Amino acid sequence: MTSNITIAKGVYSVTIHTTEIVEDYANDLHQIVIPTTKQNQANGPKDNKTMDMLKITHSVVVRGYLSTELDRTNLIKIFKGAEIAGSPVAATYDTHPDTPLNMFMEKLMITEASKDKLSSNQTKYAIQVTLLEGVSS
Numbered sequence: 416m417t418s419n420i421t422i423a424k425g426v427y428s429v430t431i432h433t434t435e436i437v438e439d440y441a442n443d444l445h446q447i448v449i450p451t452t453k454q455n456q457a458n459g460p461k462d463n464k465t466m467d468m469l470k471i472t473h474s475v476v477v478r479g480y481l482s483t484e485l486d487r488t489n490l491i492k493i494f495k496g497a498e499i500a501g502s503p504v505a506a507t508y509d510t511h512p513d514t515p516l517n518m519f520m521e522k523l524m525i526t527e528a529s530k531d532k533l534s535s536n537q538t539k540y541a542i543q544v545t546l547l548e549g550v551s552s
Contacts, residue, residue, distance in 0.1 A: 422506050
């Protein structure tokens with residue numbers, strides 16, 4: 416079972432009941448190609464140099480569902496900025512409640528299930544949210 420995640424910004428707060436959380440860490444490395452001159456062509460190609468700029472990106476893709484129409488509405492409001500310019504959302508996992516992450520919502524997808532395909536205990540809204548960790552510039 417994955418941890419639920421709560422996303423809050425301003426006066427809005429939504430708990431996503433997760434089915435999957437995928438964390439992705441990427442490091443922006445730069446390759447420097449060493450030129451070969453006419454004088455040292457016989458020695459063969461030179462090894463490239465790699466520079467680690469420590470420009471690490473942390474993104475989280477959350478898949479899950481929402482319990483109510485109000486949660487759907489509030490999540491859309493949070494995505495649209497929650498009437499607060501330029502600030503990140505606070506994302507808190509159930510398993511790490513004391514360490515919220517400052518994250519920006521990059522993408523939000525909401526899938527609404529057809530009523531005739533739902534049983535009485537199923538949710539109406541499946542969601543996928545992509546979050547990027549960071550602070551306001």
